[in-house]
Amino acid sequence: MRGENKRSVIVGIFVFIGIAILVAGILTLGGQQKKFVKAIQLKTVFDDIGGLQTGNNIWFSGVKIGTVKKINFYGDAQVEVEMNVEEEVVEFIRKDSKATISSDGLIGNKIIVIYGGSTEVPQVEDGDRLEAVMPLDTDQMMETLQVNNENLVEITANLKVLTGKIAEGKGIVGAVMTDSLLAQNFKSILVNLDRASVNSNRMINDLNTFTAKLNQKGYLFNDLVTDTTVMKELKASMESLNATAANAEQLTTQLKGVADKLESPDNSMGMLLNDPAFAESLKSTIENTDSATYNLNKGMEALEYTWPFNKGFKRKAKAEEKAARGN
Incomplete structure (x- = not known):
């Protein structure tokens, strides 16, 4: 009798331990899956969830804040994801926040990442729908990498052909690198360019010196710019020249009129010259x-x-002779 009681106690102890382990496991798994935490439900719609499953984690700013509750088909070819999010982090998630699908590590499970949102917008509420942002498709990335690899191979082949031609002395670059005479000519050109640069610098310095002298007092240019007396005299001279030009123009007009009259037979001078x-x-x-x-x-x-006139002429002759003697 005592042996049976002892066996029952031992069995009871093992059953209790098993139940305790089961409860602890349930609580642990429930804690990891946020089963016993107050949460709100948020939704988002993706065109492709890329293998996302129920129970996958939801992250916000690098912190796990919930799990995927349910995945439903939505519309014609979209997928609606229902998410359980802890209430204690709701105040940090805004109605204009976005949701995207990522991976937990390089080849880990799929997760949903919530990010963004402005402080001016209210926080999310139970049942709100977040804007979904499609992640980069791995297959498309691989296709792009494949195309880039093909292009890289083609570029490498072209570079191989180009360097071969350069080594053989073909083309301008190859000729410059392999033809010593052409290299010497190129060097001579560079020397001439250097001399031309030196001469240009010297000419620029001379021009600077010349312009500096023009700005010094006592030079004509400086007097023209700064001396008001010279400017007044130049202005008066210009006015005199303008008046002379106007008078010359008027004289030319009058001479043209006289010439026109001389060419016309309607007056005496014109008649003398033209008739x-x-x-x-x-x-x-x-x-x-x-x-x-x-x-x-x-x-x-x-x-x-x-x-009748003979005597008169004789008297005149005698008078002229007498006057000549008196002188």
Whole structure:
């Protein structure tokens, strides 16, 4: 009887220990899964959850704040994820926060990461839906890497061909690197460029010196810029030149009018210069006048020897002779 009681006590002890271990395991797993923590429910909708499962963790600023409660199909080809989030962190999550899918480590389980949100926006409430941001697709990343690898291989092949041509002396770069005469010519060009640079610097220095002298007192440029008397005299000279130019222009206009009148047969001078008939008539008149004058002179000479005027001319001759003697 005593042996049976002892066996029952031992069995009871083992059962108690087993129950305690079971309760401890349940509490531990429940604590990890946030089963016994007050939480609110948030939702988000993804086009592709990439293997996310119920019970996966939810992170916010590097801290685990909940788990995935349920995954449902939504709309035509989307997936709605229901999340249990601890109430004690709700005050840090805003209505404009975003949710995305990430990995727990390089090849770990999928997790949901909540981030962002501005302090001006109210905190989330039970049943709110967060904006989903699709993560980078690993397959697309691998395809992009594959394309980059192919491009890199092609670039490497092209570089191999290019360096081979350069080593063989083909092209301008190859010729420069392999042709010693061309290298010497290139060196000579560089020397000439260096000399030209030195000459340019010297010319710039000379120009600076020249401009500095122009700004010194006593030079014409400085006087023109700073001396008000010179400026007044130049201004007066310019005004005189302008007046002279105006007078010359007026004189030119008047001379043009006189020339126009001389070219016109409507006046005496114009008729003299431009009317050939009048010129012939004037020439004939002058010839006749010259002939009449010649005949008049001959007549006067003959008149001296006629009887009525003979005595008078003799008296005039004697008077002129007497006056000449008195002198």
